[in-house]
Amino acid sequence: MAEEQNQGLNAVSGELNDPSVPLADSYDVVVVGGGAAGLNGALMLARARRSVAVLDAGQPRNAPADAVHGLLAREGMSPAELLARGRREVRHYGGHVVPGEVCAAIRTRDGFEVALSDSRTVHARRLLLTTGVVDELPQVPGLRERWGRDVVHCPYCHGWEVRDRAIGVLANGPMAVHQALLLRQWSADVTLFSHTMPPPTEEQSEQLAARGIRVVEGEVTGLRITEGRLSGIRLADGAVIDRDTVAVASRLVARAGFLAALGLRTAEHPMGEYVPGDATGRTEVPGLWVAGNVTDLAAQVGAAAAAGAAAAAQINADLIQEETDRAVAAARGHTNADDAVDGVNAKEVADVVDAASAVDPADRVGSADAV
Ligand SMILES: Cc1cc2nc3c(=O)[nH]c(=O)nc-3n(C[C@H](O)[C@H](O)[C@H](O)COP(=O)(O)OP(=O)(O)OC[C@H]3O[C@@H](n4cnc5c(N)ncnc54)[C@H](O)[C@@H]3O)c2cc1C
Helix, strand or coil, X not given: CHHHHHHHHHCCCCCCCCCCCCCCCEEEEEEECCCHHHHHHHHHHHHCCCCEEEEECCCCCCCCCCCCCCCCCCCCCCHHHHHHHHHHHHHHCCCEEEECCEEEEEEECCEEEEEECCCCEEEEEEEEECCCEEEECCCCXXXXXXXXXXXXXXXXXXXXXXXXXXXXXECCCCCHHHHHHHHCCCCCCEEEECCCCCCCCHHHHHHHXXXXXXXXXCCEEEEEEECCEEEEEEECXXXXXXXXXXXXXXXXXXXXXXXXXXXXXXXXXXXEEECCCCCCCECCCCCEEECHHHCCCCCCHHHHHHHHHHHHHHHHHHHHHHHHHHHHHHHCCCCCCCXXXXXXXXXXXXXXXXXXXXXXXXXXXXXXXXX
């Protein structure tokens, strides 16, 4: 039995764009974003017998990369395959993974009404926001096209793959010298292009020189591509410096603007903009949690997934508290809506308690996509 179950989970199928995936009217939890954070959160919630839907626009941040690196037991797996497995695992426990882009949400008496850009709406008692970030790149022609291949940002994601290569670090922020010194761990051939940033300080220059890192001044205006691969970095004066990899620090901007009506705000960070949350992912908007890159700009896939799981456990605990309060109110014989907890009447209390106690989530929200 266990072996059969594992074979089912390990098979890669159940693609995101499956049009047969249903969306029910209402869920305990709606997860907005189906990357590592959202899927791991949904997995925990589905296994906690919560009805859960993941609404996902299908554009994970690492989509341009060939592989996920630095992830225990899944080292080198393609990002698409990793998420396909995650979706299948969520569905296996009755969770719904539904393609779609959320464009707004409003608060209701008992949760949220979530609107998708295709005009569908869905009710959620709680929201988990795991929409990740947008990587804003410097305005240099060609960078975006090669992003995730020979234009990279993170030595822990790509460093091994570009080891011993001719690496150019494009300065576009205060961390550029640090990034050059870091990449020196992977290659002895690192050049820092100061681009539009001030040249390194005297102290930084000494450090760079001591590590054999050359500094090239002047604005970078483009890339030279030879036979489909990066071969050089072009400067405003026409010079081209041979390089086969460019490292750049993107500015990371949380995808959260569509929830501004709920009062959700982003905050500035040296790396970009993020949605603040406490250690469990709870935000200042009651009932709304965050996990993954949208709140932790430095999170890699493993950390994003772990944060999604941790937030899910907190959401489940929060729902249990609400259900317990209501059950106590019902047990005390409150029948008047005004007397019951949060204005909920006794019948609704009983329904919530019943629903939470025994019914399989797959049965409650439809099992068309359950494995
Ligand atoms: C080029 C590149 C390579 C990387 N390589 C690695 C690596 O090798 N190893 C590693 O550990 N990390 C790597 N990372 C980092 C990794 O991408 C992130 O850690 C990870 O994607 C964060 O997961 P997440 O779930 O928070 O967000 P994401 O994976 O970005 O997922 C967010 C999801 O939410 C969806 N979404 C956004 N807005 C909405 C909306 N309004 N409605 C519905 N859905 C929405 C998006 O379409 C997306 O599917 C890399 C990053 C980049 C840019």
